[in-house]
Amino acid sequence: MKKCMFVLLILSLFLTGCWDRRELNELGITLALGIDKVEDEYQVTAQVVVPSEISSKTSTGRSPVTLFQATGETVYEALRKITKISPRKIYPGHLRTLVLGEDLAEEGIAESLDFLSRDWEFRSDFFVVIAKDMTAAEVLNVTTTIENIPANKMFNTLKTSEASWAATNAFILDELIANLTSDGKEAVLTGIIVTGEQEMGSSKQNVESITPSARIEYNGLAVFKKDKLVGWLTEIDGRRYNAIVNEVQNTVTAISCPEEGKATLEIIQFDSKMKGKMNKGKPEVDINIKVKGNVGEVECQINLNDPETIVELEKNTEKEMEERIKSTIETVQKQYKSDIFGFGNAIHRSNPKEWKKIKEQWDEEFPEMTANVKVDVKLVHTGTVGNSFLEEIEGR
Amino acid sequence: MSFFRKKSNSKIHSNSISTSQMMKTSSTNELKTNLQENIQIIKDSLGKSSDIIIREIRIGKEETIKAGIIYTDGLTDTDSLQNFILETLMLDIKGTELQKKVSPEQNLISVLKDFAMTVGEIKELTNFEELFSGLLSGDTILLIDGYAQGLIISNRQWVERGVTESTAQMVVRGPREGFSENLRVNTALVRRKIKDPNLWMESKVIGKRTKTNVSMMYINGIVNDKTVKEVRLRLDKIDIDGILESGNIEELIQDAPLSPFPTVFNTERPDIVAAALLEGRIAILVDGTPFVLIVPALFTQFFQSSEDYYQRADIASLIRLLRFFAFTIALLAPAFFIAITTFHHVMLPPALLISLAAQREGVPFPAFVEAIIMEVTFEILREAGVRMPRNIGSAMSIVGAFVIGTAAVEAGIISAAMVIVVSITAISSFVSPTYDLAISVRMLRFGFMALAASFGLVGITIGLIALLLHLCSLRSFGVPYMSPVAPFNLPDQEDTFIRLPRWKMFTRPSLINQQNIVRQQDSASAKPEPPKNKEYEGV
Numbered sequence: 006m007k008k009c010m011f012v013l014l015i016l017s018l019f020l021t022g023c024w025d026r027r028e029l030n031e032l033g034i035t036l037a038l039g040i041d042k043v044e045d046e047y048q049v050t051a052q053v054v055v056p057s058e059i060s061s062k063t064s065t066g067r068s069p070v071t072l073f074q075a076t077g078e079t080v081y082e083a084l085r086k087i088t089k090i091s092p093r094k095i096y097p098g099h100l101r102t103l104v105l106g107e108d109l110a111e112e113g114i115a116e117s118l119d120f121l122s123r124d125w126e127f128r129s130d131f132f133v134v135i136a137k138d139m140t141a142a143e144v145l146n147v148t149t150t151i152e153n154i155p156a157n158k159m160f161n162t163l164k165t166s167e168a169s170w171a172a173t174n175a176f177i178l179d180e181l182i183a184n185l186t187s188d189g190k191e192a193v194l195t196g197i198i199v200t201g202e203q204e205m206g207s208s209k210q211n212v213e214s215i216t217p218s219a220r221i222e223y224n225g226l227a228v229f230k231k232d233k234l235v236g237w238l239t240e241i242d243g244r245r246y247n248a249i250v251n252e253v254q255n256t257v258t259a260i261s262c263p264e265e266g267k268a269t270l271e272i273i274q275f276d277s278k279m280k281g282k283m284n285k286g287k288p289e290v291d292i293n294i295k296v297k298g299n300v301g302e303v304e305c306q307i308n309l310n311d312p313e314t315i316v317e318l319e320k321n322t323e324k325e326m327e328e329r330i331k332s333t334i335e336t337v338q339k340q341y342k343s344d345i346f347g348f349g350n351a352i353h354r355s356n357p358k359e360w361k362k363i364k365e366q367w368d369e370e371f372p373e374m375t376a377n378v379k380v381d382v383k384l385v386h387t388g389t390v391g392n393s394f395l396e397e398i399e400g401r
Numbered sequence: 402m403s404f405f406r407k408k409s410n411s412k413i414h415s416n417s418i419s420t421s422q423m424m425k426t427s428s429t430n431e432l433k434t435n436l437q438e439n440i441q442i443i444k445d446s447l448g449k450s451s452d453i454i455i456r457e458i459r460i461g462k463e464e465t466i467k468a469g470i471i472y473t474d475g476l477t478d479t480d481s482l483q484n485f486i487l488e489t490l491m492l493d494i495k496g497t498e499l500q501k502k503v504s505p506e507q508n509l510i511s512v513l514k515d516f517a518m519t520v521g522e523i524k525e526l527t528n529f530e531e532l533f534s535g536l537l538s539g540d541t542i543l544l545i546d547g548y549a550q551g552l553i554i555s556n557r558q559w560v561e562r563g564v565t566e567s568t569a570q571m572v573v574r575g576p577r578e579g580f581s582e583n584l585r586v587n588t589a590l591v592r593r594k595i596k597d598p599n600l601w602m603e604s605k606v607i608g609k610r611t612k613t614n615v616s617m618m619y620i621n622g623i624v625n626d627k628t629v630k631e632v633r634l635r636l637d638k639i640d641i642d643g644i645l646e647s648g649n650i651e652e653l654i655q656d657a658p659l660s661p662f663p664t665v666f667n668t669e670r671p672d673i674v675a676a677a678l679l680e681g682r683i684a685i686l687v688d689g690t691p692f693v694l695i696v697p698a699l700f701t702q703f704f705q706s707s708e709d710y711y712q713r714a715d716i717a718s719l720i721r722l723l724r725f726f727a728f729t730i731a732l733l734a735p736a737f738f739i740a741i742t743t744f745h746h747v748m749l750p751p752a753l754l755i756s757l758a759a760q761r762e763g764v765p766f767p768a769f770v771e772a773i774i775m776e777v778t779f780e781i782l783r784e785a786g787v788r789m790p791r792n793i794g795s796a797m798s799i800v801g802a803f804v805i806g807t808a809a810v811e812a813g814i815i816s817a818a819m820v821i822v823v824s825i826t827a828i829s830s831f832v833s834p835t836y837d838l839a840i841s842v843r844m845l846r847f848g849f850m851a852l853a854a855s856f857g858l859v860g861i862t863i864g865l866i867a868l869l870l871h872l873c874s875l876r877s878f879g880v881p882y883m884s885p886v887a888p889f890n891l892p893d894q895e896d897t898f899i900r901l902p903r904w905k906m907f908t909r910p911s912l913i914n915q916q917n918i919v920r921q922q923d924s925a926s927a928k929p930e931p932p933k934n935k936e937y938e939g940v
Contacts, residue, residue, distance in 0.1 A: 010870070014863055026857075028768060029742050030761040034754060060759035098747040099754055128747060157751075 030056070033093035036070075036156030039141025040117050041106035046076045047117060048106075049083040050142040051095050052156050059154070068209060069153045072145060080120045097124075100131040101160040103178070104141035104197060110227060110234035115185060121178060129178040132163050135227040137196035137237065139203075147199055147206035147219050159221060163195065166223060171256040172243045173223045185232050188364055189349025192229040193246065196237060198222055230343040238337070245333040248326075249292060249346050251277035257301055260322045263314075266305025270322060272298045273385070281351030283359050288352045288370055292378045294326070299386040303393040310391050319382045326380045338372040348374065430528050436467050436546035442529065443471060443536075453536070460490045462498060466509070467546035476539030478558035485519045486541060486554060493517070510550045513543070522555035534612055564590065567669045567691075569836060572708040579669045584614050584688035587671075591618060591684070594675040599623075605636055607650070611643035614688040615650065618674075623681040625914045628878050632683050632696060647687040647694050654696075657875050661844050663837040664877040666698035673707045681915040683878075697878040697912055701886065701897050704728070706834035709900050718899035724832055725898065731830035731842045735772045736849035736861050738822045742768050744857030760816040769854035771815055775823040776847065778805055783827075880912045904928040 039050035051073045058069040073091045077083030087095055103121065105114055121127050136144045145155065152158035167175040173195040176184075184192035199219055205211050206219030226243040228236050238246060247253050253275040260270050274297035281290050300309065300318070307314050337345060349367050353360040363370050433439050440455055447453050456470040468490065472482065494517050502512045514523055526532055526542070527550055536542050539557030564586065567579025580587045588602060599621040607615045615636065619629055635654040644650060651665045652658065668674060669691040674684045677695045685694040704724045709717040741748050742757060749757065764771060782801040789797060805823075809815040826846070833839045845868070852860030875882035885893030893910050895901040904927035909918045921927060 011867070014867055026743050027746070028761065029746070029754070029758040030764065032746060032758060034758060036751065054755055054758075056755055056759035057762040059755050060762075063759065063762065096746065099749075099751040101751065126747075154755075 027094075027096070031093055032096040033073075033091050035095050035097045035100060036154055037102045037104065037145055037159065038097060038100055039104040039106065039136075039145045040080060040109055041140045041142055042109040042112055043076060043140075046078060047080050047083050047109075048074065048076045048140075048142065049080060049087065050074045050145050051084070051087055051091075051097075052145045052154075053091065053093075053095070054154060066209075068148065070155060072142070074142060080117050081124070084120075096126065098126050098128060100127060101156045102163075103131055103133045104136050104144050104159075105133065105194075106136050106141040107138060107234065108140070110135050110194075110229075113232040114229075114234075115232035118178065118182065118185075122182060127178075131178060132160060132175050133178055133181050133194055134159070134163070134197045134223070135194045135234065137198045137224060137227070139199065143203060143206075144197055144199055144221060147203075147221050148209065148212045148217075149221060150212045150217060153212075155221065159197065162221075163223060167252075167254075169255045170244075171247045171253040172226075172240045174226060174243070174247060174252060185229075187347075187350065188367070189344065189351070189353050189360070190347035191231070191343045191345045193238070193345045194227045194229070195223050195243075196225040196227050198224045228337070228341045228343050228345055230341070235343055236341050238333075241329075242333045242336060245330050246337075246345065248275070248277060248294060248330060249279070249334070251275070251279075253277075260318070260325060262303075262305035262307055263317050263321060264305065264307075268300060268305060268307070268318070269302035270296075270298045270382075270384075271301035272296055274298075279347070279351045281348065281353070281355040283352070283356050284375075287374065288348070288356075288359075288363060289375045289377065290348050290351050292330070292376060294330075294378070294380045296322075296326075296380065296382045297385055298382065300384055300388065303395070306396060308392060309387050315384050319384055322382045323380045326382070327378045330378050330380070331376070334376050334378075338374075342368065342372050344371045348376070430530060432527055432529065432532070432544070432549045432551060434547055434549045436469050436544055439544050439551075440469055440471075443532070446529070446533065456487075458487075458491060460494065462495065469544040469546075470541060471536060471544070472541040473536055473539060476537075476557060476559045477541055478556045481520065481556040481558075482541055486543070486556070489517055489519055490543075508548060508550070509545060510548055510552060513545075514552055518552070518554060520554050520556055524553045524555075526551045526553050534606075537612075569692075570668060570670050570673070570706070570834060572706065572711070575708050575711045576670070576672050578671060580671060580686075580691035580693060582689050582691060584616060584686055587686050587691070587693065588616060588618070590671040591674050591678070591686075594671060595620070595678060600678065603633070607636065607639050607641070608644040609640075609642050611645065613644040615644070616686040618678060618684040618686060620678050620681070623679070623909070623915060623917050624683060625681065625879075625912065625916065627914060628697065628912075629683060631878055632685070636685070644687060646690045647685065647692045648690075650685060650687055651694055656877055660871065660875060661841040662700070662872065662875060662882070663703070663841065664696075664698055664875060664882060666695040666702055666835070667692045667837065668695065668835075669693065670707060676707065676710065679920075680909050681912055681917075697880040699877065699880060699884060699910075700872060700875075700882050703833065703835045703838040705896075714900050714902040721900065722898060724834070727829040727832035728838070728842065731826055731832075731839070732846055733849060733861065734822055734826045734829070735776065735846060736853035736864075737858075738819070739768045739772055739850060740853040740857045740861055743854065757816075757818055760818050763813045764816050765814070767854070768819070769850065771819050772823065772850055773847075775805065775809075775815060775819055776826075776850070779823060779827050780843070885910065902928075 033051070034054040034056070035051045036054060037052035041048040041050070052070050053073060054070055055068065057063045058065065058067055073087045073095070075083045075086035075089065077086050084095060105117070109117060122129060147155060149155045149158040152161060163173055163175045166173045174193060176194060181192055181194065184190055199206060200222050201217070201219040203219055211217045211219055225240060226238040226246060227234050228238055244256065253272065255272060257269050257271045259267050262268050276295045278293045279290055280293070281288065283289070303309065307318070309315065334346070337343065344367065348371065349360070352363070433442070443453070443455070452474045454472055454474050458468050458470065460466050460468050470486065502516065503509055507515070510525060514525065526535065531553065532542055532551065535553040539559060541554040541556055543552040543554060545551070561583055562581050564578050564581050566577045578590065580590060592600065597620060601619060601621045603617040605615045605617070606612050617629070617632060617636070632654070636650070639650070639653050641649070641653070647667060651667065654665070656664045666677070674693050674695065678684060682695050682697060685696070704721060709721060746754060766774070782797070782805070785797055786794060806820060810817045810820060830839045830842055833842070849861060849864050852864045856863070873881070873883050873887050881888060884890060885897055890911060892908050895906050896910060907919065907921055907923040909915065909920050911918055
């Protein structure tokens with residue numbers, strides 16, 4: 006009996022599925038991957054870390070990452086072809102950022118994502134972004150400062166800007182696929198561009214000056230219809246998009262003072278509720294937004310010590326935000342006709358039976374539907390001072 | 402298998418030789434009446450060893466009675482030999498008519514024993530076997546011409562190490578004394594701690610040639626009688642020429658001789674022995690070594706330091722948990738490191754992965770080989786450190802630290818991370834309060850490293866399962882080795898992974914079928930509290 010158990014234990018060792026013994030210095034650690042469509046073929050660009058350049062001890066001052074590129078009929082094939090040029094096999098387990106080229110996005114991204122979700126070496130917690138007006142390879146070909154691995158820079162910038170500016174949207178692969186497959190919600194992805202002189206981007210000199218010649222920057226939201234790119238939302242629209250889908254954690258936004266001038270609202274709590282309903286056979290959504298914020302900056306003549314002013318400011322802000330959000334919804338409805346807000350899902354949740362009926366012609370229903378936006382703003386603090394010192398400057 | 406059989410056969414063979422030798426020497430087992438004849442036999446049997454002193458004297462009023470005094474130089478207290486034996490025989494009783502006292506009931510030997518000898522322990526002897534064992538233990542032998550009898554006069558004394566601080570099991574707080582090599586001193590040390598008439602001691606002589614005194618100690622009324630019987634049985638079964646250390650006994654009585662885990666506890670601290678006796682265990686003391694065996698020994702016992710019971714309960718509990726943690730590190734750290742860096746890279750945070758990969762650049766060996774090199778180097782250094790004369794020690798530690806710590810990394814043979822892993826493993830393996838378990842861990846570590854290198858975490862898991870199965874199958878003198886964890890016993894958890902305060906420990910650990918497991922009555926009043934009434938205020 007004992008022997009039998011022992012044999013079973015030993016045998017069970019050989020039952021394991023995915024395993025692969027590779028020493029750390031046999032890995033081509035790939036932190037960023039770019040996929041482009043070039044003449045009906047996929048072009049895969051891998052940004053591979055050069056470990057010895059990362060450690061301060063052995064660094065010789067060369068680039069901390071290197072690019073390998075190959076084309077193939079499928080993504081997997083292209084990726085494997087990289088072994089022709091790379092001394093180490095690509096190891097994508099720690100992939101942080103996946104950049105999709107705009108050309109590919111226009112043709113549809115779904116096919117290229119299957120491999121990434123299927124292969125066991127990928128963890129699906131990397132961010133997916135779209136190169137705006139350029140190829141993914143061009144984006145990956147830029148050196149960066151502070152984070153000397155560009156992939157980490159892209160990852161961290163997206164994370165922090167999503168958390169405290171809220172114009173970008175950090176989608177991981179799973180979320181993207183969920184949006185692509187959902188009937189009542191279309192996908193968006195954050196755009197990424199290279200500003201400045203692109204040709205200088207890949208050289209070491211790029212990061213040696215205080216102002217690098219080329220920088221990587223997040224810009225705009227790519228609007229998808231099914232899996233095809235149909236257009237871009239501006240940064241401002243992008244923030245309003247995030248407000249509608251309740252993706253705002255923390256941001257600052259300029260608001261108008263009662264008379265003239267500007268003030269800044271720092272949003273510390275943000276909650277947006279979307280509720281679908283059927284009104285006389287027509288789909289409708291109510292968007293209720295609750296904002297708690299501080300007065301972060303005052304550039305106009307107002308008396309903050311007076312509660313009335315605060316109430317007035319709140320009213321103004323509510324009105325302004327409602328209008329802005331409505332205009333964004335309208336733009337999307339009219340211009341892109343793509344339900345990126347998930348209105349369909351809201352209807353589906355509230356009226357599942359009706360949803361089944363209108364699901365088929367949702368593309369026609371969406372541009373016509375009404376969205377009621379209600380914003381409720383509460384100002385909590387005014388910072389460390391009461392009224393602005395601007396009042397005390399004589400002659401103003 | 403045939404190899405072993407052959408070996409055991411030859412053993413039996415050699416044993417029979419030694420028995421026949423014994424038979425030859427004791428062919429004239431009974432003492433002779435003639436003194437000269439006796440002395441000749443002694444001389445022949447002992448090969449005229451130079452440390453055997455034979456002194457022939459004449460005693461009695463007329464100095465007509467021939468007597469022989471035989472002792473082993475160095476094992477006998479010469480002062481008392483001088484003052485109480487020689488002086489008595491040659492001066493004090495000179496005027497006495499010894500013959501007058503002799504009666505049919507009492508011969509001269511008994512008369513001497515009862516009226517003349519001013520020493521404490523004294524015995525009559527009739528055969529050579531007793532004579533030799535007494536003589537060689539340091540007793541003085543008195544033989545008188547004309548009698549086939551003699552006296553064993555106990556005045557043993559030899560140079561020995563005194564009671565010094567225990568070096569193998571250190572504590573910050575707690576008694577400092579450790580056992581010495583003398584069995585009597587050791588039993589006295591325990592007796593001084595437990596002044597209970599129920600503290601019983603059974604003595605045996607084990608070893609056909611060394612004739613080593615072995616004592617079994619237990620508290621009657623607490624201990625399980627069946628266990629006592631079993632220990633007695635196993636000790637009686639021992640048939641060996643010599644016992645030089647309690648380790649010899651341990652090997653001959655342990656339950657699982659092939660297991661890497663010790664099923665017999667050993668200590669050189671009297672307070673640990675006393676505590677074990679109070680828990681209903683049995684101590685086996687062996688003459689000639691400060692290490693005392695304690696049975697039954699359980700797995701968790703090896704994580705308990707005597708200091709746990711002298712310190713506050715909260716810190717003792719935390720430290721005990723730390724020991725279990727350190728045990729895990731010592732067992733698994735290199736294996737885990739190998740598994741993760743060669744199979745499960747995904748488990749590492751990206752920054753760590755890149756940093757480790759950078760360190761491994763240019764390292765020519767796989768992680769497993771690297772780890773083996775480091776571990777073996779460390780074991781060599783450790784062994785050298787133990788065996789080497791103390792005054793070379795510092796030189797070696799410099800070389801060791803330099804070779805392992807710096808040079809190997811700088812030469813690019815070993816990655817710096819591996820040095821860290823091996824160091825933390827080495828340090829963790831010394832956290833165990835008992836050396837024995839640290840040894841088991843050191844051996845098993847290599848097995849786990851091999852499993853990790855070939856199968857990754859799956860291998861480690863399988864190894865752990867096998868290890869656990871093995872541990873659960875062990876027993877120490879009838880008690881499951883893993884108790885009170887498996888089989889689980891709730892009351893015993895008070896002193897397993899954590900230690901509850903004394904006023905919450907009401908029972909002894911329940912070794913199977915102990916007679917009396919109540920340590921103190923379960924009552925709320927056990928918890929110390931300041932008095933509630935105000936009359937003490939201001940005192």
